[in-house]
Amino acid sequence: MAASPADEILTVSELTHRIRRSLEDAFDYVSLVGEISNLRRPGSGHVYLTLKDAGAQVAAVIWRSRASRLRFDLEDGMEVIVTGAVTVYEPRGSYQVVVSSIKPKGLGALQLAFLKLRDKLAKEGLFRPEAKQPLPDLPGCVGVVTSATGAAVQDILTVIGRRFPPAHIVLRPVRVQGEGAAEEVAEAIRDFNAWGGADVLIVGRGGGSLEDLWAFNEEVVARAIHASKIPVISAVGHEIDVTIADLVADRRALTPSEAAEIVLPRFDDLRGSLSDLRGRLATSLRQQVDLARAKLERLRGSYAFRAPLELLRRHEQRLDDLSSSGGLAVRRRLESSHERLATLAGRLEALSPLAVLERGYSITRMVGIGGVVRDAAQAEPGQRIESILHKGRLVSTVETTEPQ
Amino acid sequence: MGTKQSFEKGLEELEKIVEELENGTLTLDEALKRYERGVAAHKQCREVLAAAEKRIELLLRTAEGKLETEPLGTDGAAEADSEASSGDDG
Numbered sequence: 001m002a003a004s005p006a007d008e009i010l011t012v013s014e015l016t017h018r019i020r021r022s023l024e025d026a027f028d029y030v031s032l033v034g035e036i037s038n039l040r041r042p043g044s045g046h047v048y049l050t051l052k053d054a055g056a057q058v059a060a061v062i063w064r065s066r067a068s069r070l071r072f073d074l075e076d077g078m079e080v081i082v083t084g085a086v087t088v089y090e091p092r093g094s095y096q097v098v099v100s101s102i103k104p105k106g107l108g109a110l111q112l113a114f115l116k117l118r119d120k121l122a123k124e125g126l127f128r129p130e131a132k133q134p135l136p137d138l139p140g141c142v143g144v145v146t147s148a149t150g151a152a153v154q155d156i157l158t159v160i161g162r163r164f165p166p167a168h169i170v171l172r173p174v175r176v177q178g179e180g181a182a183e184e185v186a187e188a189i190r191d192f193n194a195w196g197g198a199d200v201l202i203v204g205r206g207g208g209s210l211e212d213l214w215a216f217n218e219e220v221v222a223r224a225i226h227a228s229k230i231p232v233i234s235a236v237g238h239e240i241d242v243t244i245a246d247l248v249a250d251r252r253a254l255t256p257s258e259a260a261e262i263v264l265p266r267f268d269d270l271r272g273s274l275s276d277l278r279g280r281l282a283t284s285l286r287q288q289v290d291l292a293r294a295k296l297e298r299l300r301g302s303y304a305f306r307a308p309l310e311l312l313r314r315h316e317q318r319l320d321d322l323s324s325s326g327g328l329a330v331r332r333r334l335e336s337s338h339e340r341l342a343t344l345a346g347r348l349e350a351l352s353p354l355a356v357l358e359r360g361y362s363i364t365r366m367v368g369i370g371g372v373v374r375d376a377a378q379a380e381p382g383q384r385i386e387s388i389l390h391k392g393r394l395v396s397t398v399e400t401t402e403p404q
Numbered sequence: 405m406g407t408k409q410s411f412e413k414g415l416e417e418l419e420k421i422v423e424e425l426e427n428g429t430l431t432l433d434e435a436l437k438r439y440e441r442g443v444a445a446h447k448q449c450r451e452v453l454a455a456a457e458k459r460i461e462l463l464l465r466t467a468e469g470k471l472e473t474e475p476l477g478t479d480g481a482a483e484a485d486s487e488a489s490s491g492d493d494g
Binding site: 294 | 411415418419420422425426428430432433435436439442443446449450452453455456458459461462463464465471472473476
């Protein structure tokens, strides 16, 4: 409806108003790609910015209610995709886009938010291995933070029920997605810490999209897990989903079922170990006793060996040995001597002059001078000689001699 | 099992005693004493296991803001308190 300048004289407001109506009719919702510049956040909470490209720019506004729910930080220079309505801000005679949704071009808003929070918390040291608490080997009470409905809680109860029937489980039901879910999860963790009766917590939910799992990527949950004095096992979604909660937790389970397997041992295994230990106790004591007994025997044996009485006996025995073996030798020697003696005596016997006399020979000796006469020349007539016979002797005087 | 500490400590002690005895460096006197202590620790652990009871409860805040537990409904379904609506679970 173009008014001819000659016919009508419009006020500025009227013109602006017409422009506005015209613009708003022509453009419904638009989707826009552009670069953020001139970002301003005055105290009102509304966010003002300019979206531009190489050839033009347009003003944009994000009202406070929408701005507060943004999942990522806006920055000058960021390329974004915006959806919004085109309006005219009459007081200034400018048009603008009222943003209803805005997301980074390229990386998804959620992914970007995830990366930013992850880097921020990593820098603060929330993910350090040293910051992680060890899980208790045998928790007396397991706290579970998850939705009251859904697969996660059922899986946890089933797996624990099978492995460790007499378990004490305390459940704190929470919303695990949607507005306020993160705050509920965080509060549940804080409440378990305040109550103090749980020895370990399982915090998680079943599988879902990034949006569904988003509560476990929120800073409030990360801080609650980090601050928890009770060790926390995170069990969010499936293996491929890693959330901030998983990174901060003291232990990450890939699924709620795995958390249930980590948290408690098998009751039967526990009983088995206990029995084993009891057996080893008895066996090792028996071995100790046997060892001591053997030692005792050895000592008794060696002592007896060194006892004086025994020593004496051994000496005596030696002596016996020696004497018995010595006597034999002497006896043997005597015997052979005797033999020799007898033999010699026999020979002597045969050689004895007395034996010759027996055969009739006599021994002539000079009376007075003595000496045996062998040569006739030795004697002179008139010499007295004695003749020793086998029996008795004769005394004679030499009449004549006949030397040879 | 409220006495999980006594179980863990008992188990630790039992394991330590078994190790000591198996190393064989104790005197007979010491060995006998340790054995007795080991039997006691084992008994302690056995008793804890025997006393363990299945319990599934909810942690709730009372109207006064106190935290307390209450048993789960007999059919196994959680009795959600008035504040928390059952979660939209993916």
